[in-house]
Amino acid sequence: MPYSDPSNQYIPPTTALIGSAHGYVFNADEVTLEAEIHAVDPLATSYLNWSLQLWAGDVLVAEASFGALYPDSFGIARVGATVSANLPAGTNEHMLTLVLAGDDGTGLQRYDAVTYPRSERFVLPLIEGSVAYRLDTDCTEISAECIRNPRAADNMSGSLVLELWALPAAYQGGAFSGILIGSEFVGALAGQSQWNNVSARLPACELPAGQWHLVLMLREWVGNTYLTRDYRNFALTVDGPLPTPTAAPEAEAAPAPVATPAPAAAPAEKPAAKAAKKPAAKAVDKTAEKTAEKAPAKKSKPAAATKAPAAEPVSAAKRNAKKSAPVHKPGRVSVNTAGVSDLAAVSGVNGATAEGIIAGRPWATLDDLIKVKGIGTKSLDKLKHLLKL
Structure with a gap:
């Protein structure tokens, strides 16, 4: 059936058409594309560079380029190739479309397309159950109730990572552009196996001004890059800008803890206490009065020191623990x-x-x-x- 291009770039199929023999075969992260091309205009066909594309909705799954086509005496050229497949993320079913595209030097244009009647559901590592995140001034927390590999028992996944992204719009699969908030490496998972209650504590993040859609992605290493295998969009958006992590030390400047421990710290410095008492008995000695005025300032230092226990939960060791993603492997x-x-x-x-x-x-x-x-x-x-x- 003819391909209807909503971008108004559709070219009537007067140069070449997809014949009756065509198809695709998936093998893990590769797909074989084959088609019989009917050259309506054999001369024009030999001047273009041709490609077969496989689409799942708006997601380009694979593309095989063949260069110029030289049809036989019946005006038929047979092409085929095995290429890497960018499988659509998620667990939805997808209608696949095979597209014949030609490039005359100005970019690829679609000449013909065939949509297959049977939908496809891809077997990929996935997220199951509830997911959650928390953004704080000193850390970012992410969690997933379950990560499962539904492939065959002998089909080990590639290295899996759990990533939290901020995107300008809700993620719908395929290519995307946004801000990576945090990433946690969770390892390879055997087929028919799962991890339960996966959680990670990551360094704090900051977001620029704007409205951000947050999405938790499960991505898999396929030998040269990570591909998104499953994702969960969070319903509520986040408004930026968010505070930067450097804003956290404001807690250390809070004056409330200083005033309370100051009297208790006075006995710790007996010489300073005596210096404060002598000017009180000899009011005539102005020099002693100045010493007495300075004495409380010196005693305020122990008061500041008493703040250290309050800041102890943010010690260097614990800051390192926050930077290390898994809760069970701090530092x-x-x-x-x-x-x-x-x-x-x-x-x-x-x-x-x-x-x-x-x-x-x-x-x-x-x-x-x-x-x-x-x-x-x-x-x-x-x-x-x-x-x-």
Whole structure:
């Protein structure tokens, strides 16, 4: 059936058409596209570069390019290729359309298309149950009730990550552009297996002004990139700008804790207390009065020191715990998801080593880091308790 292009770029199929023989076959993350092309204008057909595209709604699943077509004496050219497939995320069923596109040097134009009557549901790792997030001034929390791999038992997934994104519009699948709020590496999952109650605590984020749609994505490593396998849009939007993480120290400047412990701290400095009493007995000595006026200022320092226990929950160790995504593995930096600055902040890892770690991703075990230039056996033993997958 003719392809109806809503963008008004549809070209009447006077040059080439998709014949009666055509189809597609999926194999994991690859798809084979085949078609018999009828050249209506054989001369014009040989001047264009032709492609077969497979679409799932508005999502381009795969594209195979063939260059110029040279039909046989019956005006037929047979093409086929196996290419990578960008499978649509989610668990919905999709109607697939095979499109014949030609490029005359000004860009691809659609010449013909066939929509298949049978819908497809792709077997991909997915999120099940409830999901949630929490944005705070000092951390970001994400959680999913269940992550499951419905593939066959011997079909291990690629490395999976759980990511929270802020997008200008609700996510509908396919390509997207937005702000990555946080990412948690959760590992590879065997087929017919699942993880329950997955949660992560990530560093705090900031968002610019505007209205943002938040979406939790489950993405899978396919050898050269991560592809979105499932997603959950959150109904309520978030209005930016959000406070930056540096706004958190305002709690340390709160005056309330200073006034209360000040009298209790007075006995701790007996010499200062005596200096305060002497000017009270000798009011004639102006120098002593000045000393007495300064004495309370000195005593305010212990009062400030008493604030330290109040700020103790935000200690360096706990800040590191917040930066490490999983709640059950605090203090470690992920070699598969952390940036150069986070890795270089680890004791024993410099900038060049951090770039080497990122270039070798994904890492299956920490022992494999011995392949990175700058990491030896002894240094790896020291780094193991500071790093994670």
